[in-house]
Amino acid sequence: MTSLNFALSRTAAREWQAGDEIVCTKLDHDGNISPWLELAHDKDLTVHLCEIDEECRLDLDHLRSLLSERTRVVAFPWASNAVGTVLPVAEVAALAHEAGALAWVDAVHYGPHGPIDVAAAGADVLICSPYKFYGPHLGLAFGRRGLLESWRPYKVRPAGLEPVGHRFETGTMAHELLAGFVAAVEYLEQIGWDFVTAHEHELGQRFIDALPDGWALHGVPTMDGRVPTFAITHESLAPAEAAARLGERGFAVWHGNYYAVEIMKRLGLEAEGALRIGIVHYNTADEVDRLLGALAEIAQRFVRRGEPPAAM
Numbered sequence: 001m002t003s004l005n006f007a008l009s010r011t012a013a014r015e016w017q018a019g020d021e022i023v024c025t026k027l028d029h030d031g032n033i034s035p036w037l038e039l040a041h042d043k044d045l046t047v048h049l050c051e052i053d054e055e056c057r058l059d060l061d062h063l064r065s066l067l068s069e070r071t072r073v074v075a076f077p078w079a080s081n082a083v084g085t086v087l088p089v090a091e092v093a094a095l096a097h098e099a100g101a102l103a104w105v106d107a108v109h110y111g112p113h114g115p116i117d118v119a120a121a122g123a124d125v126l127i128c129s130p131y132k133f134y135g136p137h138l139g140l141a142f143g144r145r146g147l148l149e150s151w152r153p154y155k156v157r158p159a160g161l162e163p164v165g166h167r168f169e170t171g172t173m174a175h176e177l178l179a180g181f182v183a184a185v186e187y188l189e190q191i192g193w194d195f196v197t198a199h200e201h202e203l204g205q206r207f208i209d210a211l212p213d214g215w216a217l218h219g220v221p222t223m224d225g226r227v228p229t230f231a232i233t234h235e236s237l238a239p240a241e242a243a244a245r246l247g248e249r250g251f252a253v254w255h256g257n258y259y260a261v262e263i264m265k266r267l268g269l270e271a272e273g274a275l276r277i278g279i280v281h282y283n284t285a286d287e288v289d290r291l292l293g294a295l296a297e298i299a300q301r302f303v304r305r306g307e308p309p310a311a312m
Ligand SMILES: Cc1ncc(COP(=O)(O)O)c(C=O)c1O
Pocket: 001, 002, 003, 029, 031, 032, 077, 079, 080, 081, 106, 107, 108, 109, 128, 129, 139
């Protein structure tokens, strides 16, 4: 996704002028911020960052205030890979369009959690990564036909421009990865989004409801308006330490900022980030319960920096 975003943003901006503006959000992964910052650096553009509220929802009033006739793109995630917020994609896209800007959606984190309908969402460009929805390490991009036809691609002269789906392919296709991509889509279709969303909702709520004392959940406090991706911190246990202890107990979690730099700054967590728990459709209620037990246990046994508490 990141490589595609650097390439496509540059392609989109060929005719843009100094002073043109881009709006990103504090919920974005850096893969949908740095391409715009680099473009801004090269072409003297301005990048604004849309604020979030106390529950890590996008501040739509702030977004409205940032839009103007200079806005070329509103770049935003479908879901946050750090705090799990699901954005009102169609609403954000409509605001972008009212301002004459493109709606540029990063669907990487939403990919494994729900169905993506680019037309209903009003996306002009949508980028995603099949490895997040159980496929191979491949990037994918959707672009509205008229838009893609209007862009001049960066590509070698002998490679054709038609059909439009091939217009932005730069060389020999990654056929083996594409076969894996098709298999991943078939796998998800076989499971069905109804099951995925209902099951994840149930497990996520189970996790939220029983989060042990001392752990703080950052972001949307119920499963409505989020995916089951949880950034949590403990008052006396560093995220890196907690991740290591959970790893010893067989739980694969991550700590730090997961490249979601702006949200960590906004939450005052830029130094150590947070512990990230990600639940998906193949997890079970038993796993969630065991994880909750492990969170309680490590918080009792280890204090900051892994020193055993004095009493032990
Ligand atoms: C929301 C989001 N956007 C972008 C990316 C980057 O994707 P890729 O690794 O395919 O470049 C990630 C990866 O974690 C992500 O979670």
